Amino acid sequence: MLATPFHGPALEVDTASLRREVEHYVGVPADGLVVLGVFGEGASLNADERRTVVATVAAAAPGTPLVVGVSARSTAVAVEQAQLAVEAASGSGPRSVSAMVQVNSPDAAVLSRHLEAVHTATGAGIVLQDYPETSGVKIAAGTLLEVLERCPFVVAVKSEAPPTSVAIGRLTAGTDVPVFGGLGGVGLLDELAAGAAGAMTGFSHPEGLRQALDAFAEGGFVAARKAFAPWLPLVNFEAQPGIGLAVRKEILHRRGLFEDGSVRPPAAAAPPEILRLLPHHLQEV
Numbered sequence: 620m621l622a623t624p625f626h627g628p629a630l631e632v633d634t635a636s637l638r639r640e641v642e643h644y645v646g647v648p649a650d651g652l653v654v655l656g657v658f659g660e661g662a663s664l665n666a667d668e669r670r671t672v673v674a675t676v677a678a679a680a681p682g683t684p685l686v687v688g689v690s691a692r693s694t695a696v697a698v699e700q701a702q703l704a705v706e707a708a709s710g711s712g713p714r715s716v717s718a719m720v721q722v723n724s725p726d727a728a729v730l731s732r733h734l735e736a737v738h739t740a741t742g743a744g745i746v747l748q749d750y751p752e753t754s755g756v757k758i759a760a761g762t763l764l765e766v767l768e769r770c771p772f773v774v775a776v777k778s779e780a781p782p783t784s785v786a787i788g789r790l791t792a793g794t795d796v797p798v799f800g801g802l803g804g805v806g807l808l809d810e811l812a813a814g815a816a817g818a819m820t821g822f823s824h825p826e827g828l829r830q831a832l833d834a835f836a837e838g839g840f841v842a843a844r845k846a847f848a849p850w851l852p853l854v855n856f857e858a859q860p861g862i863g864l865a866v867r868k869e870i871l872h873r874r875g876l877f878e879d880g881s882v883r884p885p886a887a888a889a890p891p892e893i894l895r896l897l898p899h900h901l902q903e904v
Contacts, residue, residue, distance in 0.1 A: 620652075620653045620656050620658050620659070620801075620819060620820050620821040620822075621637070621640060621641065621644065621652055621653060621654050621656075621658075621659055621676065622640065622658055622659055622660075622821060622864075622867060622868050622871060622877075623637065623655070623659045623660050623661075623664065623672055624636035624637055624640065624868070624871070624876075624877040624878065624879065625879060625881045625882075625883060626878050626879045626881070627879075630881055630883050632664070632668050632671055632672060633877070633878055633879065634671065634675045635878070636876060636877045636878050636879075637672065637675050637676065637679070638675060638679045639875075639876050639877075640871065640876045640877070641675075641676050641679040641680050642679060642680075643876055644825055645679075645680050645683060647825050647826055647829050648829070649683075649825060649829075650684070650817070651683060651684035651685065651686060651715075652676060652680060652683055652684075652685055652686070653685075653686040653687075653688065653719065653819055654672060654673055654676045654685060654686070654687055654688065654704075654708075655669060655672060655673065655687055655688035655689075655690070655704065656686075656688040656719060656821070657688070657690075657750065657753055657821075658820075658821030658864060658867070659672070659688060659821075660864070660882065660883055660886065661688045661689075661690045662690040663883040663886070666703060669700070669703060669704060669707075670703055670704075670707045673685075673687055673703075673704050673707035673708050674707045674708075674710055674711070676708075677707065677708045677709075677710065677711040677714070678711045681711055681714075682714055683714065684714060684715040684716075684717075685708050685714060685715070685716050685717070686716075686717045686718075686719050686746050686819070687701070687704035687705065687708055687716065687717070687718055687719065688704075688719045688748075689701045689704070689718050689719060689720045689721070689737065690721070692721055692723035692754060692756075693723075694723075694732070694733050694736050694737075697720060697723075697733065697736075697737055698736055698737055698740045698741075701718040701720070701737045701740065701741045701743065702740055702741055704718065705718060705741045705742075705743050715744075716743055717743055717744040717745065717746050717774055717775070718737055718738075718741060718743045718744075718745055718746070719745075719746040719747075719748050719777065720733070720734055720737055720745055720746070720747060720748065721748045721749075721750060721753065721754045721756075722747065722748065722749050722750075722751075722754055722756050722758050722763075723754065723756060724756060724758075725756055725757060725758045725759070725762060726762075727762050727765040727766050727769065730758070730762075730766050731766050731769040731770055734747065734766070734770050734772075734773065735770060735772075738770075738772045744772055744773070744774035744775075745770065745772055745773045745774065746773075746774060746775045746776070746777055747763070747766070747767075747770075747773050747775070747776045747777070748776075748777040748779070749763060749776065749777065749778050749779060749780050749786070750777070750779040750780070750801070751779075751780050752779070757780070758780075760786055760789035760790055760793075761789075761793075763776065763790060764790065764793045764794055767794050767796050773796060774796070774797075775796060775797045775798070775799060775816070776790060776794075776796060776797070776798045776799070777798075777799050777800075777801055777819050778790060778798050778799070778800065778801070778810075778815075779800070779801040779802050781802070781806075782806070783800055783801075783802060783806045783809075783810055784806055784809035784810050784812070784813040785813075787800060787810050787813040787814060787815050788813035788814060790814075791813065791814030791815070792814070797816035797817075798814065798815055798816060799815060799816055799817055799818065799819040800815045800817075800818055800819070800820065801818075801819055801820045802820065802858070803820055803821060803822055803854060803857055803858040803863065804818055804820050804822045804827070804828055804831075804850075804854045805854055805855065805858050807820075807828070807831055807847065807854075808831070808840065808843055808844055808847060811831070811832075811835045811840070811843060812840050817832055818831070818832065821864075821867055822850075822854060822857065822867075823853075823857060823867045823870040823871055823874070824850065824853065824870075824904060827847065827849075827850035827853075827854070827904070830846045830847065830850075831843045831846050831847035831850075833846075834846035834847070849903070849904065850904060852900060852903065853900045853901075853903070853904055856896070856900050857870070859893070861887050862887050862888075862889050862890070862893065864882055864886055865880070865882045865886065865887060865888050865889035866889050866893060866897075868880040868881070868882055869889055869894065869897065870897065870901065873897070873901065
């Protein structure tokens with residue numbers, strides 16, 4: 620899950636830092652990249668900036684599957700955003716490109732029509748994101764399963780409705796569509812045990828996510844717990860409400876990936892009391 624770097628007094632998109640981030644994540648290796656998600660501040664970018672970000676990522680990671688976030692929840696605007704993003708992603712050669720669309724209604728018929736409109740306009744597979752903290756929409760697992768039956772073009776679900784292991788367990792029991800966890804990786808171990816296909820989240824050290832996933836594939840929960848345990852204090856530190864985005868971007872700056880760790884208002888900056896604690900956490904990883 621890529622963050623979008625900014626620099627300068629006007630907080631312009633920093634494409635050089637973005638390329639460094641992409642190259643690092645591909646080298647982890649990541650199985651795919653998510654661009655313009657909630658962590659990518661997609662909602663704070665104008666159309667030209669969104670196009671620039673997607674095109675930069677696509678060019679820096681040729682052949683890598685991309686999931687492009689659609690922040691709008693009204694159908695007409697979501698279609699417009701998805702078309703722009705898919706076109707920009709496709710400009711660097713053939714690849715798998717999916718549009719990540721947020722749940723916009725607890726009604727299965729309304730949500731299905733919304734997803735179908737985006738898919739019809741773009742031809743892209745849909746990653747359905749259930750993230751009530753951002754969307755303001757709460758939807759039952761049974762309703763999501765009904766939507767998946769209606770919408771065979773949905774290629775994955777990103778389930779971020781807490782408690783996530785419960786939601787993921789109910790979904791994976793009723794569908795073969797892969798379900799991914801999020802929320803910074805806080806619940807990753809339990810999500811994997813509940814049937815999650817992997818992690819799709821903005822943790823500042825994707826190496827830790829990779830280690831946990833590989834360990835789970837080889838040795839199950841016990842192996843994954845052992846591999847992920849050293850990372851969990853930092854995962855928890857980054858998950859602080861309201862400032863998690865700023866903390867993660869500052870870490871990416873200190874890792875040498877970003878020239879600047881700034882976030883765009885109204886996102887909150889990390890307070891100095893928090894930043895003073897960062898070296899202790901980073902030293903441990």
